Amino acid sequence: MSKPHGKKKEETKSKGRQLTRRTVLKLGAAAGAGTLLAPTILTSRKSTVYAWDAVTEPTLCGAVANPSPPHTPFLDSLPVPSVAAPQFLSPTPTETANTGGGEAFRDPHQRWAEFTPAVTYQLEAKAGTHRFHSDYLDSYIWGFNGQYPGPTVLNAYGIPSLVRFKNSLPTSTSSFGTNKTTVHLHNGHTASESDGFAGDFFDTGLFKDNHYANAYAGIDDFGGFPKGDPREAQYTYWYHDHLMAETANNNYLGMNGAYLSYDQKSPPWEFSTPGSLRLPAYYGVTDFPLVLGQKRFCPTNPTTGRTELFQVVGNAAPSTDKWTVNGKIQPKLGVRRRKYRFRIINTGVVLPFTLSLHGPDGAQKTMTVIAADGNLLRTPADCSATSGFPLLEVHVASRIDVVVDFSQFAIGDSVYLKENVQTAQFVNTTPPPDPAPGLPIGRVVMRFDVIGNATIPDTPPIPSTLTELPPIPPPAVGVDPFEWGFQLRGGQADGNNFRISHSSTAENNTNHTNSFFKPTELPTGTGGPFDPGRVDHAVLKGSTEEWIIRNDTITGNWLHPVHIHLEEGRIIERSICTVPSGTGCLPANRTILSQPPWEDGNNSRRDVYPIPGQHRLRIRLAFRDFVGRYLIHCHNMNHEDAFMMTRWDVVEDMAQLRKRRLEINADRVARGDTPLYTKEDLGE
């Protein structure tokens, strides 16, 4: 590897430490003034490289987070992320890791023969540049295929796919990213070795094949084509870097993209076909991913020709003051008088979006929620001023699909997507005029301009029932729920306390001390910081369990959007603890809360569960089809990086389960904690 760069290295070294634009130009004898952009081939004695691969590393702007440079609202059109092109791969993907051919180490693909990939893609993680706004210059990013957002991968249920993630991140960088990666498809029903487990990262120069069965969950129980239970269909996914302890920084730099799936119910067309719900469906025409991001920028530097993303090496992702949609700040989208589907994906990296839609006069308009975290709602629900749910919370990593009917507007009208809670944009800089009364320009995420009547016939009204929810049978009698608790240990980042305990039969938790109220004590019995080698819970393939996730910090403290890999769950009950105490939350002190239709387990399924302080969620999950290592973690990426994450495993049979659970019990006792599993849990 080092040899071909021999000449280049020598020259760079001789120029001293700072590699200037001029040095870059000089590197290629054949290169002209357009080196950085033109596909000129740089030739040296020993190697030939494309100049466009040589991305100049960023010059950062110090540690003080100044306001981002101002921008002109609605200058840029909403970009549609390009669609990943299927391609043949060389070397050909194999069941076992092709380490000799440059593949990263991994377990063999599960169910490989059953789901031989019919379509393959390559997404290469590498440095690139991206212009977040026309008033800005280019920013240095890390993205899949060098672009932000990464290419959208379009898939159909029944057609297994394989994505080769190639790590070509720079070996030396002045950005705050870390050049290892592991990519999670959120939230695919994916075998462990392809699930982007946080500890399965690999080095730059290697690639890793993620195998996606594109089958519905429940493969073992349901035959048919596509295999699995069709009620388990999920349509909106996103893929992102999941490198342990460094996820926030890598995602802030741009390492994510959308992944959409289609089936009979939600096909990529709108005309009538058997089983189709006839939702707006033409990608980039009537169906758009809205990949939301939060960024802060350095002042534009004319010398380097860059408006860099604000970042400080050694720090977590910074607090932000600009919102991007598909990589542009405050873009506009021309729409016609008909229905559109928007797949809102919050890529974070830290804060939730709390959205509402507003007409030209500033009055709130209706967004109809049809899917939550990729799962169709049983009954679609309105987010409007009169529906009782005026705000649409989209937590980090959540996906909410909405349908907006623009036929209610006149040609020439503008419609605005508003963010209600985060600090508004243009803070500390002079804001442009507000577009409508009561609608500050700093709160507008993007604008829709109604430019004409529909040219593609509108879709019929949204059906009143979209899907039936697959039943998740209650766990066996006598098997108590498992609890995952967030607690705050004094003087520690939130993440250092994510523990699992066993709920007692009476559910009064009195045996679970809550270290938040004893902040100076060491966390005896807590899970402790994330360790990819430590298993905190083992479950049996094919079983169902109830899990309780509770946030023992007080109201007003951080809300934690908890994400569980592998399976979609149903929220059976959400309660708030009215009397927080050092001994947990007694049933008498719990008040059951009603939830929006896109969270309620009777109407929706989720994989990101928002849990504010003092809240307690009871969810039900089934574990099917694959074995291996999976994660539960807070999806505020700075929190998961502070190790607010832990590992649980799915095992093949009862003998394995018993063995793993006895080991976990012994580990806990060795740490001075109580055993987790009772006799019933051990099958005794």
Added chain:
Amino acid sequence: MKRRKFFTSLGSDKPSNVLREPVQGVPHPASPGTLVFPNARLRTHENKEVRFYDDLIKGKQVLINLMYASCEGACPIVTSNLVRVHEKLKERMGKDLFMYSITVKPEDDDPAALKSFAEMHRAVLPGWTFLTGDPYDIETIRYRLFNMNHIAIDTDIYSHTSFLAIINDATNRSLHVDPQASLATVLWKISLANPPKSREEVLADNKKQQERIDKERKVYGYRYTF
């Protein structure tokens, strides 16, 4: 150029950036230097005066934690964990990897106090230096290196125990890890600041890891350990 070489070079040999490979001993072109690492005068447990950036960090890979001699909370656990880290990395210690423990109570901890703390914890080891200095300088270092943008942590000087700062001025990496995490996690975090591996080393490591998980799979059914 041979036709074959031309085509291969399009594939695998392209550089992904234009920065030179880091050289240990030479600060990275993007190193913030004294903008972040104060060049304060500190005093070692051997009572020698040193400059924080010039003598201790410049061009080096270092591990820094905060402590104070009379601490009875997490400090002993952290220190004993750091002794384990030192044991694992002793080949490199004092050569291209250094450890610094800085007291947050410089008023109480003079070089002699630090020396006896080190002796008590069996931490008088090559490449490991205990440091004291002017309280203002130490507070500046604490803020610059251990700032977590988290008010509960940043305003409390006793909150130091959960962080080990990992800095490599030559690769421009600066990371934190909880020294109470598992030894494997701490060592992994430290390795993120290591000088980059050559292609050959990457492939050899990869092969070794694959052999390891192939063995594990026979016992557990899948890759099990980290």
